[in-house]
Amino acid sequence: MKQQIARIIKESIEIKEKILKKNAVEIEEIARQIIDAYKKKNKVVVFGNGGSAADAIHLAAELVARFQKERQGLEAVALPSNISLITAIANDYGFEKVFSRQVESLVKKGDVVIGISTSGNSKNVNLAIKQAKKQGAVTVGWTGENGGELKHITDYCIRIPSNSTPRIQEGHVMVLHILCSLVENELFPENK
Numbered sequence: 636m637k638q639q640i641a642r643i644i645k646e647s648i649e650i651k652e653k654i655l656k657k658n659a660v661e662i663e664e665i666a667r668q669i670i671d672a673y674k675k676k677n678k679v680v681v682f683g684n685g686g687s688a689a690d691a692i693h694l695a696a697e698l699v700a701r702f703q704k705e706r707q708g709l710e711a712v713a714l715p716s717n718i719s720l721i722t723a724i725a726n727d728y729g730f731e732k733v734f735s736r737q738v739e740s741l742v743k744k745g746d747v748v749i750g751i752s753t754s755g756n757s758k759n760v761n762l763a764i765k766q767a768k769k770q771g772a773v774t775v776g777w778t779g780e781n782g783g784e785l786k787h788i789t790d791y792c793i794r795i796p797s798n799s800t801p802r803i804q805e806g807h808v809m810v811l812h813i814l815c816s817l818v819e820n821e822l823f824p825e826n827k
Contacts, residue, residue: 646802647802654806657794657796658794661792662813664791668773668775668791672745672773678709678746678747679698679709680747681751682750682760684757690804690807691749694811698711702812702818704827706826734762735763738767739766748763748774749776750785750789751776751778752777752783754779755776755785757785765788775791776789776792779794781798795807795810
């Protein structure tokens with residue numbers, strides 16, 4: 636077991652070192668888009684399936700509640716968090732529209748919309764990104780190394796340099812923490 640534990644930790648470290656080399660510029664660009672959106676009284680909308688749904692909820696919680704600083708809440712919505720809404724849309728329109736229907740009603744021009752899919756090919760995520768683009772949002776994808784369709788339809792795409800779902804998800808969590816730190820420090824420099 637100790638060897639397996641060491642292997643998993645080393646894999647995670649290697650992926651994070653690759654993220655530093657390959658994704659730092661994109662992370663900064665996305666942070667700037669989020670900061671600009673908040674300065675213009677816009678919001679962040681985020682979604683994904685399974686573990687990516689949990690990451691979406693995690694990101695929204697850090698923005699609305701707080702990350703590391705005592706500060707006012709920032710408007711962020713995690714679309715996977717309303718199970719009644721998800722099941723109503725899935726029942727009436729099909730599961731592929733559970734996010735796009737919510738985007739249609741919630742997103743306005745200038746919002747930042749983040750779709751999370753480790754494969755980049757989640758149909759419901761990609762349909763929602765396309766809808767967000769139609770509505771004038773800044774679109775962001777978080778995916779794995781391949782990027783799938785998501786890399787082609789978003790304005791910005793963080794492609795974690797791995798094909799392993801657990802390592803991709805670990806990378807996504809690190810990215811969300813970095814983004815929250817950058818956003819808080821820029822918008823609330825005087826807060827501790």
